[in-house]
Amino acid sequence: MSQSTTDPRMLRAPPKRPLRLSWSDERVRGIVWQVLVVGLLGAVVWWLWSNTVHNLEVRRIATGFGFLRREAGLPIAESLIEYNPTDTYLRALMVGLLNTLKVAVVGIVLATLLGTLVGIARLSRNWLLAKLAAVYVEVIRDLPLLLQLLFWYAILQSLPGPRQAMQPLSGIFLSNRGLKLPWVEWQDAHSFALLAFLLGAVGTWLYRRTALRKQMQDGQPRRVWPVALGAMVALPVLVWAALGAPWTVDWPELRGFNFRGGMTISPEYFALLLGLTLYTAGFIAEIVRAGILAVPQGQWEAAQALGLHPGQVLNRIVLPQALRVIVPPMTSQYLNITKNSSLAVAIGYQDIVSIANTTLNQTGQAIEGIAIIMLVYLTISLSISLFMNWYNARIALVER
């Protein structure tokens, strides 16, 4: 402080307490215990490590990750990238990692949406809606996830075969081979339209910021939705039309014993996604409900009494206060979805655990295989944690 008069409270520093070398000194005890625990931990790690190295030597197992470059010879049913069994183990593991991410990311998005809706529904004044939401939450979180996954998979497996496939809408087929959907033949024009959409989204976001800044200057609110509509719908359509409006639909067709063409959602992926989403949404619903209930009734009343509209009350008063209660447990649920996706093994969806397991069996490199699985989950989980902690810090309330 560069004040001329010194604050009298700053004049005298607190006295330093001398360390007394006695077991009755709290700080001495603290140091001794910490040294003991760290030493013990180090000893355990050293013992495990030396034991492993010794056993590997005795059994003449070569360690290292050289096996990753060998041919895998391992068939994989579904993959996001080009893959065939003559590719390396490294590529097979890549496919597994992407399959894990595919179910985890989509699951997180869907579970958040569904969970938020169910959580709000449970607070609804509508008796039926509130009770339905309550029953959903109670049933879904009381049953083990593995059981639920097997249940959904069994249901999908019991669907009729491709020849007797159900056809809820023309061009959509549901059979025990999964869900077949029509899909456009992807061309450059579509990529450009997608690019236009992304640019439009960024543009809308920038416009919203400017609109808010201008409102702070002259008080007049500006509509954002017409700009959003123009930039995110009209612009991509225009780009697509300008490039000749290509539109060839790839319809799924029954050829022999199975379908050809179209897009496939396999029963394994579908069952895993469905099970994970429904299960985790039950927990997220309770987190959202708790978050909203954590905001005192008086906050709603004070905001209403000031003349704020229901949407403004929610956006400016309730949500900012609810989110700080919601975000930390939500992070745990996102981690749970990711880790629970390893139950894929039970229904034959080839995620990272399934493929690393096969790799481990074929090559005998058990330690490396397990290490890879651990590394993958650790990386994904830490990434989610870091992102959520950043978000939490961003929305954290100062308050005092």
Added chain:
Amino acid sequence: MSETLEHIASAARADAPPAIVLDKVNKWFGTMHVLRDVSLTVATGERVVICGPSGSGKSTTIRCINRLEAHQEGRILVNGIELTDDVKALDDIRREVGMVFQSFNLFPHLTILENCTLAPIWVRRMPKKEAEALAMEYLNRVRIPEQANKYPGQLSGGQQQRVAIARALCMKPRIMLFDEPTSALDPEMIKEVLDTMVGLAETGMTMICVTHEMGFARKVADRVVFMDRGEVVEMGTPAQVFENPQTERLKTFLSQILRGH
């Protein structure tokens, strides 16, 4: 339209309209009949104190005036606008009516200044600079301009309640409702809040105040309303009500209040 209301309405056309008219208002919480034929007319610029034992319906009455509670029977008019399910009418009324709560209800995630500018910016559509100047003016009036950039949690109860008053005033309401504004405060803080309210009364604001502060009632109230078990039992000037109670219920209440002080 009942006869009294007809009369009031014609009087309103001739003179300044009454700020608030409650005409035979009834309300139930479940099966509990909490407001029973409550009728009360408050003229513009009038200051009314409502007192009564807890559970008498005094808080519910003023919460009905800006529809934090909905009445089920009877009519409520604020500045000549009838309070119904009509959202537009409710918006108009809430802009004209400021409210101060027993537990302050400041928004903990916003600074003192942001608490005060929130509604002027988003409801009155005021430029931010203007809203901030207005907020500082009212924070000056309640004598805490130096706390503007702090958060509610950093302030004492009395300071928080004064901010709550400033926050309500920033909407430039024509009517202020006070729901036991000093009940949650320590004795030394009660005084600073009451002083602020007395200062406000001197500006000619229409005020309805639920309070047990008899000193405040004597000093500023034009009229004191005594409620018990959901009905208005007695009404009159502070002198009439406090010195010359007519009913047994009011006598009992006054003796209990005086014993407590």
